[in-house]
Amino acid sequence: MNRIYLDHAATSPMHPNVIDKMMTVMKSEFGNPSSIHAFGRQARHVLDEARVSIAASIGAERNEIIFTSGGTEADNTALIGIAEANKARGKHIITTEIEHHAILHTSQYLEKKGFEVTYLPVNNEGLISMADVKAALREDTILVSIMYGNNEVGTIQPIADIGALLKEHQAYFHTDAVQAYGLVPIDVNALHIDLLSVSAHKINGPKGIGFLYVREGVKLQPHAHGGEQERKRRAGTESVPAIAGFAEAVKIAQQTMAEKAEKYRTFKEILLARFEEGGIQYQLNGSLEASLPHVLNVSFPGTNVESLLVNLDLAGIAVSSGSACTAGSIDPSHVLVAMFGKNSERTKNSIRFSFGLNNTNEEIKQAADETVKIVSRLVDK
């Protein structure tokens, strides 16, 4: 079967250049970057180069990058690390209802540890309001964590406005940029971001590697203790091949950013146009304007997400829903619940298409036509 992968927000295939880079490093630079001998120095050189280019991609300095095992660890480190190191200044944290679980579950953990968390609501396009941020902000707020672009519906939050607001406040500003990074330009200085989480495998890099940007001077409590790696903020021998591959992926992401934005906009147009022509009912979740280029979330009234996903998979189309579905437990997507309320049918009949570098117009057309067929069948039933 000719399979079409439209689930790049879940993970993306590694770029051949990334694989080549990693192969080279694995073969020839196997040393431990902390060793004093020639082998160690070689590995350290690879690590440093990667760190510099990755830092540059967001306008940061090399010593502001902490490599982590991925986005989840970066988020955990940011929230817990800031909370613990700054609790003398306050115990209040602000985040949103539509964060990734890496933020939400960590926030709940912190609540159990005595911190107070405000979860900002969103409107039906998935946007928070600046008025809500201002209203929630208190003297004892130590951290505001608001995701850059949402992984389920793609909504981009007013990051610059939040950054500007917090410039004069003691609270640090963290953003989970796992989905946005590499798709939209990000400059941590222009946006006044203090901490930022990124994962490599969403941008054609390897799994198991990510980074947390931490602005120089930000007080952060480390959680992994041991060696002196990452300036004692994250102990453990660095995964040099993965980091080298990550840097390569970053390079590709930066180079292709404009091209992707253009290409994915066309994909969205093709999908929506074909749904229209196919005569099926659909509703866009989120907006086309303030949205990540690669994410399109659509509701198909009269269907249910379980049947949709399975039917599409059996037809060779890989898409997903926001709801984590393990062992048949369907918790409706918390993002769609925040946008439409928990009784909305949209929480039960929406799927996410997310695009990647290798997708072609042909594939998108095929996926659209297959979707139309399946939706028509499910609705007619």
Add this chain to the structure above:
Amino acid sequence: MKKAPKDTRVVVGMSGGVDSSVAALLLKQQGYDVVGIFMKNWDDTDDNGVCTATEDYNDVIAVCNQIGIPYYAVNFEKQYWEKVFTYFLEEYKAGRTPNPDVMCNKEIKFKAFLEHAVSLGADYLATGHYAQVAFRDGEYKMLRGIDDNKDQTYFLNQLTQEQLEKVMFPLGHIEKKEVREIAKQAGLATAAKKDSTGICFIGERNFKEFLSQYLPAQPGEMMTMDGKVMGKHDGLMYYTIGQRHGLGIGGSGEPWFVAGKDLKRNILYVCQGFDNDLLYSTSLKAVKMSWVANQAPAKEFTCTAKFRYRQTDSPVSVKVLETGDVEVVFAEPVRAITPGQAVVFYDGDVCLGGGTIDEVFKHGEKLTYVG
């Protein structure tokens, strides 16, 4: 014309047990387009976050990957609660002994799940039940599984033509022993997995404790039919007709058994001796009848019947009433007929259908103490 196996999509209901694993394997070997689906009907996540459904689904995943078929999960917790569990509680409240497996097959597996399978383009739904489907004389027949000891037609008695048309039971013609052997030969992850026992949503847990979470228990008196108090009962719902264990009546002589219940007065009747006359009846009335052929074989007919799972058949004569209910007269008195359980009819190996035991009679007189 029938489609070739490779163009025939079969959804297999996979529980994570050895039976459904082998059912999927056999269909795959026969060349069908097989899709494995795990049904989640009940959430039993415990305080440690451990959920047997998650463990079972992990087994389904392992087996499907071994066989080389796609797998998915579907959630019917809501439907199960509404159609099966609510019925289960209602029956216990009414002092009867329900059979949730029969209800689950009727409302969930061969209704909601079958519809889901069809919505996925399935031509057939297969399960690991020990039963057979045959097309004879212009209609679908449901036959007992050839493994006498495992035959599950008792639980499937509510299936009708519309369902059988779309159902496959790949294990119907093989014995359980062989199923284990096939699983072992193929190295399936579930080859040595223990068979599940008891009611699925209760599992290995204590039945009394489980039920008490949902229904208030009202302890009361336990007495003989002539009014001699023999002790206390923990709540009528915990007892079923003919039950021996858990009465706590000591003393010499023959063991004691549950003979019946008086729901109004909250009394549990007991009697002494396995073959006590009070435990026997000669006829019953059954309701909620369903016939495999979509209609009864005749207004009146003789056949054999089972009143509980794994019982040997008893010869009976059946009379279909105007209402659709049936009167079943036993050739010989039968012990411990229990309202709420299923009565299932057979013509040789052919399962004719069945219903729910509603009233029990002895020589034409209703046994009010039984229900």
